[in-house]
Amino acid sequence: MRFENENTLFRQQTSGNEEQFHSKYEYAMREISQISGRTSLNYIGGYWKRSRDGLFEDRFPGDLTVLNAKFQLSQETETRQAIGAAKKAFDIWRHLSFQDRCDIFDRAVSILSDRKYEMAAIVTMENGKNRYEAMADVDEAIDFMRYYSGQMKLNNGFYQEMPSPFPNEHPRNLLRPYGVWGVVSPFNFPAAIMIGMSTGAMITGNTVVLKPSSDAPWPAFVFADILAEAGMPSGVFNVVTGPGESVGSELVRNDEMAGFVFTGSKDVGVRAMRAFSAARPRPFVAEMGGKNAVIVTSNSDLEEAAVGAGRAAFGFGGQKCSACSRVLVEKGVYKDFLARIIDWTKELHVGDPRERRTFFGPLINEAALKKYRNGIRRARRDGKVLVGGKVISSEELNGYYVEPAIVTGLKPDHPLMRNELFVPILCVMTVPSLKRAIEIANQVEYGLTAGIMSREESEVEYFMDNIAAGTIYANRRAGASTAAMVGAQPFVGWKMSGTTCKAAGGEHYLQQFMREQSQTRCD
Incomplete structure (x- = not known):
């Protein structure tokens, strides 16, 4: 079936319903303003947990008197707890069929589509995007989930029976998940990039510990709530907020981490890549900016x-x-x-x-x-x-x-x-x-x-x-x-803009989160 982008504003405009777009966004903005100032907890192993080291404030950059929320000022201890939860969940998650994993993400994307005006309003309050760019951010998140689910199905979970060189040999080739992945997402696309990277890691059978940008952490917790509602097993997706020097550093240096995916600056990305690969070869997927x-x-x-x-x-x-x-x-x-x-x-x-x-x-x-x-x-x-x-x-x-x-x-x-x-x-x-x-x-x-x-x-x-x-x-x-x-314009960077030259939103992206295995059974 042909992939179709969400394209919320474009669809409303072409159907003559642009005013409905504005009214729904403005209603969502009024609704989320009623819950501003609350305290958010880390999401670890399916539970909401406090950190030992207090909180940090997340304010609306368009009006610094507006407090969006308070988030946990986590350190290495909380990060290690999340890694442990993700490691425990990996053995269950990787043994689910790819169809079952896709079913969970298909349910999740339906929920996110129903809540997209809420998420767009949250994006505006987090990083100051106008309503058009905020909705485009959420639309892209929806597109990533649908597209990657479609790619798993199209490629039969990346499983293939191979031609036999001898009558008694039956070879097959498959891509298999690595384990626990660290995901570090940026402030500028707090829905799209966060959800795209996390989905890429999880739908292929890995588990995730996410550190969202401290400037825009709110959408990550909406996503956690959506995944739980969709039936995601506990521990597959974990969210820990806090500084890069503690949370990010632990994700990079912890030996239990199997892979790392990052979007951010070149300087931070290069340092993280060197540290992550110092002990042994591990996949490091990064997009690191442009000029x-x-x-x-x-x-x-x-x-x-x-x-x-x-x-x-x-x-x-x-x-x-x-x-x-x-x-x-x-x-x-x-x-x-x-x-x-x-x-x-x-x-x-x-x-x-x-x-x-x-x-x-x-x-x-x-x-x-x-x-x-x-x-x-x-x-x-x-x-x-x-x-x-x-x-x-x-x-x-x-x-x-x-x-x-x-x-x-x-x-x-x-x-x-x-x-x-x-x-x-x-x-x-x-x-x-x-x-x-x-x-x-x-x-x-x-x-x-x-x-x-x-x-x-x-x-x-x-x-x-x-x-x-x-x-x-x-x-x-x-x-x-x-x-x-x-699905139309896969997004990829060359030179210092990226580490793998495999494009987000393209047909080769998911393969980065898996390792190839050749299996042969003999009669």
Whole structure:
């Protein structure tokens, strides 16, 4: 059966029911505001448990007076308890048929689909996404669960009878789970990436200890509740909140861990990978960011190029690993393109993400605000800030709000042109040719996403054949380097953007969570 994406907003719009989308989201927002400030417990072995070391606060980054919840400030002890619970559950879970595991996830995805407006409202309160991006986050989580269940069924649980080389030999080939996997998820997709990575590990027969981002832990506990309702055996999925130095470090260094899957920064990912593989070879699946370029040629539709690059750069305030942070424009159309993207950017509404008109809301935390300030300072020193660059004061909005900024005049080797920023700063530079643009685009250590805006097919083909990135687009107005869809655009990074070059939301992703075994029985 053909896979279909959830696409909540698109379906409501095409059926003429967009107002229903808004009313359901706003109702869910009112409902979750009634439970703000509660205390959440760790989820270990099917039980809700406190840590010994107190709590930390999780606040709405769009209004710091709003306390979402208090979460457990866990340490190594709680993490080891969760690992023990997951190890105990593994022997039961791995012996379930793949059909039974898929049945649980099929029930879970149905429950999540029924609760998607609630989850979208929670995403907004956790990381400040507007309603459109928050629902897209939840839709992607739903898509991951459905797609991976479908892949297990399509591949017969990755079991295959093999041709026999001799009459008395009966070989078969299968993929089998490893054991307990650590999952560390980021703040920017607290539903989609958290659920996608966790589902990939569990549906293939492994058990999981999840450490969600301390900036956005709430969706992980909604997922735990959904899995329990769907019939997930105790101990298969465990959630422990707390600092990376304690919880994350224990997951990396504990000898009982069989595998690790991570989405986050390159620096953290590389350190974790080295530590995890120090004692013995163990699978480490990571996506570690990007420094993504969009190329605009003289054969492009400049209005389309400005919108596509702008959406990719400033959607969710640039806090996506797929965000465009460099636009390389052919000299002949540079001034025209620059004027168009500046005009487009000036019209964006930065504000409370709960409001319908908001394009993007706050940055996630004080550290992101500091990174924005430092980036703007360097841009003004070494180049020009043509628009934006202001931190919006707390008198106007009581959160981490900034203006989208467009910067010019920097050389290709400038730190702002080479290092991932994760804030809404877009660097635009002129290039003499498409060939030179691709050379500059490929100079960075990352290789996650890239885009080209050109109506000349030969230019698109040259770009596709020479760009060193895993997920690439041509003429994408909706986002020139962003918004891959599960099952259609598998999301994968090359070079320092990823460790395995196997794409999330693609047909090869699940194989990373299993090891191959060849079995032969002789008469």
